Amino acid sequence: MHGLDIISTLFMAGGAFFxxxxxxxxxxxxxxxxxxxxxxxxxxxGEVLIIVGCMIYQGWSFITLKLxxxxxxxxxxxxxxxxxxxxxxxxxxxxxWKRGEARR
Amino acid sequence: xVFKSKGEKAFSMVVTFCAMFIFWLLLSAWIIYIPQHYxxxxxxxxIICALIVTxxxxxxxxxxxxxxxxxxxxxxxxxxxWELWQIVLATFDVAYRVIHPKMPIDPRIIEFETTLRSDFAxxxxxxxxxxxxxxxxxxxxxxTGKFWVHAIAEKPADALLVDQTxxxxxxxxxxxx
Numbered sequence: 001m002h003g004l005d006i007i008s009t010l011f012m013a014g015g016a017f018f019x020x021x022x023x024x025x026x027x028x029x030x031x032x033x034x035x036x037x038x039x040x041x042x043x044x045x046g047e048v049l050i051i052v053g054c055m056i057y058q059g060w061s062f063i064t065l066k067l068x069x070x071x072x073x074x075x076x077x078x079x080x081x082x083x084x085x086x087x088x089x090x091x092x093x094x095x096x097w098k099r100g101e102a103r104r
Numbered sequence: 105x106v107f108k109s110k111g112e113k114a115f116s117m118v119v120t121f122c123a124m125f126i127f128w129l130l131l132s133a134w135i136i137y138i139p140q141h142y143x144x145x146x147x148x149x150x151i152i153c154a155l156i157v158t159x160x161x162x163x164x165x166x167x168x169x170x171x172x173x174x175x176x177x178x179x180x181x182x183x184x185x186w187e188l189w190q191i192v193l194a195t196f197d198v199a200y201r202v203i204h205p206k207m208p209i210d211p212r213i214i215e216f217e218t219t220l221r222s223d224f225a226x227x228x229x230x231x232x233x234x235x236x237x238x239x240x241x242x243x244x245x246x247x248t249g250k251f252w253v254h255a256i257a258e259k260p261a262d263a264l265l266v267d268q269t270x271x272x273x274x275x276x277x278x279x280x281x
Contacts, residue, residue, distance in 0.1 A: 018195055018199060021198075021199040021202050021203065022198075022202075024202050024203070025198065025201075025202035028202060028207060029202070029207070029209070030209075031211075033211060033240075033254050034209060034211055034256060036240060037198055037238070037240060037254075037256050038198055038202055040234065040240065041191075041194045041195050041197075041198045041235075041237075042195055042198055042199060042202075044191060044195070044235065045191055045192060045194075045195035046195075062130075065130055066131060069130075069131070075191075075235075076231070078235075079230075079231045079234035079235050079241075080231065082234055082240055083230060083231075083234050083240065083241050083242070086240055086241075086242050086254065087242055087243060090242045090243065090252070090254075091243075096211055096212075096213060096254065097211060098211065098212075099209070099210045099211070
């Protein structure tokens, strides 16, 4: 096993860990807004770490360039999507959870 | 979006077309670099695709001729580096809150006003708020520069309300202090 393989595996494992954490947050957090925090943030870094792992595994080629574009689009699209869902919930009048209330 | 003159419309179309065609070239570079596939038909396919995208969406990419675009782009680069570091911090912050047995969250909605007015500056700030630790943008009112933000605890809320590091950084990048 080459050194680069180990590094790319580490990156992918890190990405998988953050995706799992995001899923755990989706189950643990008490309401819609806080759940969006877990998924919106963990998924951004999780996806990017997995893509970086793929880049290192693949080596330098035009695939790398495409993966860099993919990373950029994730960085732009992920916050926009999170914001759009949250705005939709807020505008339709979903009340945010406050500390001390029962979970929904 | 309203254009002031025909010249600005032509300018935005040319810029969009160039950007789209360069993007197509980069994505389909394997066609160009293998000699037997390199011919006029492939290139014209790319030009036609870029033209279609330009006709539909040239108003979105470049709305009008900006001022001091080069300087703003140069200032954006260190900001993006800082932003990347904030993304890493944000993920660790949320991961800590998820894994911690007591779940240290105290959600609240905060409001604040900024001096920013241009579309790009407001979009950058809104996206940055969503990417940085513990906060997500809910609503933005562009006329008054007002933001509604959902914060997951008190500390990230104070970072936006009291410190205002990010607002100052974005204002510096887009020169709207």
